[in-house]
Amino acid sequence: MKKINFFSGPAIIPNSVLVKASESVLHIEELGLSILEISHRSPTFQHIMSQARLLVRQLLGVPSTHEVLFLHGGASAQFYMVPMNLLKPESTATYTDTGQWAAYAIKEARKFGHTHIACSSAQNGYRNIPKTLDIPTDSAYLHLTSNNTIYGTQWKSFPKSTVPIVCDMSSDIFSRSIDVSQFDIIYAGAQKNLGPAGTTLVIVRKDILGKTGRDIPTLLDYQTHIEHDSMFNTPPVFAIYVCYLTLQWLAEQGGVSAMEQRNKEKAALLYAALDANPAFIPYADKEDRSLMNITFHAVNEAVSTRFLDICAAAGIVGIEGYRKLGGFRASIYNAMDIAGVKVLADVIASVKD
C-alpha cells in the first residue's frame, strides 16, 4: 500500500511522474535504451533539457533578462556559488538569518567577503520572520530564504530593496506565484517541490555576473552554464528528466496559481486542526506560518506516542520533526493531495491529551 508521504525532502513525487520515470529507466521504447544509458548530447536528452528550462520559464514567468539553469548538486552548493560569483573580497553581502539553512549560507559567504546580518530570529528559535530589516545600500546583495523548512516559517511578501536580491526557494518554489523580476538569483534544490535529489534549479539575471574580478573555477561560474545551456559538462540526466516530468504535471494541474490555491487549502486544514486541539502546540508565529512545512509539538510524551501510533496505522510517514528541533513536521509540497492532508488532519483531531 502506498504510504502518505510527509517527508521534508527528498519528498513526495506525483504518482504519474513515478510511473513514467519507472518505464523510462527500463527503456524508452522508441530508443531501445534506458534513460540512464543515453548520451546527454542525444536529441532525446537535448529535448528534455530545453523543454524543462522552457517550462520553468513559462510556469514562473521568467523574464528574458534572466537565464534558467539546471546544475549539479543541492541548494547548499549555491551557498558558496552565490558569493563566489557576486561578492568582491572587500564588499559586503547582507543576509537575513531566519533559520538553519540561512545561517549556513552566511557561514559560506564569509569565506569570500564581508557579511552583514539584516535581521535574525535566532533568539526566539526562528519562530518568526523579522519585520524590520537593516539593509546597507551598498550591499553586494540581500540574501533571503523564502521558506524555512525546519521551523515552518515563510516570507509572505518579500522586502523591497534597491540592492540585488538572492533567494533560496528550495522548499517553496512553484508553490505560489512570484515576480521573478524582483530577484537577481533564485535557487532551489530539486528534492522538495521539483523532483529527486541531485540537481538544483538556478534562475539568474544575466547582467549581474562577471564583476568580482575573481578567477572562478569553470564549473562554479554561472556564466559557463549560461553559455552552454546547462550542458557544459555531463548534467545529472535522470534528476533533470524527473524534474521535466514534474514540471509537465504541474502545467497540467493548472500551473503555479492553481497550485497556490490548493496549497492554501491544504495548509488551512492542518493549521485549523492543530489550533482546535490543545493536545498540540504549533511552532511558528501565526502570521509567518509556512504553507509548505507545518511544524508542531505534542503537549507531552504520551500524546506524542499516541499520535505517532495512529499516524503509522493510517499509513502516514515522514511526520517526525527535524532531528535538532524535535516534535513534528508535515511537509505538504505540491505533490501532496488534499485527500492525504485530510487523513492527517483527522488523525490530529482524534488525539486527545
Add this chain to the structure above:
Amino acid sequence: MKKINFFSGPAIIPNSVLVKASESVLHIEELGLSILEISHRSPTFQHIMSQARLLVRQLLGVPSTHEVLFLHGGASAQFYMVPMNLLKPESTATYTDTGQWAAYAIKEARKFGHTHIACSSAQNGYRNIPKTLDIPTDSAYLHLTSNNTIYGTQWKSFPKSTVPIVCDMSSDIFSRSIDVSQFDIIYAGAQKNLGPAGTTLVIVRKDILGKTGRDIPTLLDYQTHIEHDSMFNTPPVFAIYVCYLTLQWLAEQGGVSAMEQRNKEKAALLYAALDANPAFIPYADKEDRSLMNITFHAVNEAVSTRFLDICAAAGIVGIEGYRKLGGFRASIYNAMDIAGVKVLADVIASVKD
C-alpha cells in the same frame, strides 16, 4: 528491441540493474514509497550508502588509510576540488597531458597554484601515453588520467613516484585490478563503469588533507564528507542507488579481476577485426590502446557511410567518435557483454573499401 550501446558516457548499464532500478522508482515494496521519495536519513538509504561504500572497498581492496566517498557532480568537479584541497598557492602540481580531460584538469589547477607538465602527447594528437616523465620531487602531487576516453589510450602501468599520485579513473575504474595504496586520490564520474550521471566516486588517503591553509567552502572540503560519511548534505540518492546495484552486479560477476579478463577478450576481438581490415585505421598507438574505448577512422567517406548503415541495421548505437575528433569509438565498459562486441566485430569485418 534493445540496442547494442557503445556510448562513451552516460553509457550502458547491466539489464538486471535497470530492472531493479525501474521497480524501485515505482515503489520499494516494503516501504510503500519510491526510491525517489525517501529521506536520505531513512534506514533504507543509510543501508544503500554504507553498502555501496563497502562494496567499493571490497572490490578494489581499498586500504584503511583511504576513505570512500560518493559526491555530487561529475569528475570535472574534481578538477578544481583536487587543487583546492591539495595545492598551496605557492606550490606546484605536476600534470600529465594525455588528452582533453587532462588538459582541462590542468587549466583548473592553475587557478589555485602553479602547474608543471610532466609530459604531453598533444603534439601527435594524443595518440600515445608518453614514456618519459619529468616529475619535480617537490610537486604537491602528480595527476594522471588513467584512460583517455576520447583518444582511446590507457596507462598500462602507472609511473612510480615519490610524490602523491592523483588519478582520474572515470573511464576505467572497476575494469581492471589496481593497487589503491599507490594513489592518494582516485576519482571517477559514475556514468561510464559505475552507474548513471550525477555522482562521482572519490577515494582519498585521509592524511593528505588539511595542509593548504586555504579556507575551503564546506562542501568542497573532502574532510567534510569524510567526517559525515558522504551524508553532510542530501546526496544524489538515486544515482548512488544505481551505483550500489551495479556494484552488487559486479561482485556477482566475479569482481574486478574477472571483469578485467573479460574486458581484455572484448578489446582483443575489436582490435583484431580492425587490424585485419585495411578499410579502417585504429587511432591510438598499439602499445597504449585502451581496453575501454576503441577509437578508429574509416579510410574514406564511402566506407564510413556504409559502416554506419550496417551498424544501424545491426542495432548498434553510440559508435560515433567524439565530436572534435571525428571517426568512430566503441566504448566497451564492464556492462557490455561479449555477444555485443562480437556483433560489432562482425560488422567491422564485413565492411570493405
